[in-house]
Amino acid sequence: MEMSGLIDVLIGVIIAGGGYWLRTMQSEQKRLEILLNRTREDYATKYELRDDMDKVMQALHRVEDKLDRLMEK
Numbered sequence: 001m002e003m004s005g006l007i008d009v010l011i012g013v014i015i016a017g018g019g020y021w022l023r024t025m026q027s028e029q030k031r032l033e034i035l036l037n038r039t040r041e042d043y044a045t046k047y048e049l050r051d052d053m054d055k056v057m058q059a060l061h062r063v064e065d066k067l068d069r070l071m072e073k
Contacts, residue, residue: 044052
């Protein structure tokens, strides 16, 4: 009888450990899905980046033109 009790306890510990492992894996998967969705929302497309770079380049050209006018004076 003692051996069957020990086996029952061992099976219970294994099942409890497996349940805990599954629960932590599920919560980690949910966390990763949330992070992936945030990444998709915050991602800048190639066209948005190109537009922003064009704006920066235009501003730099304006500054360059002002410096050229100052140098001429």
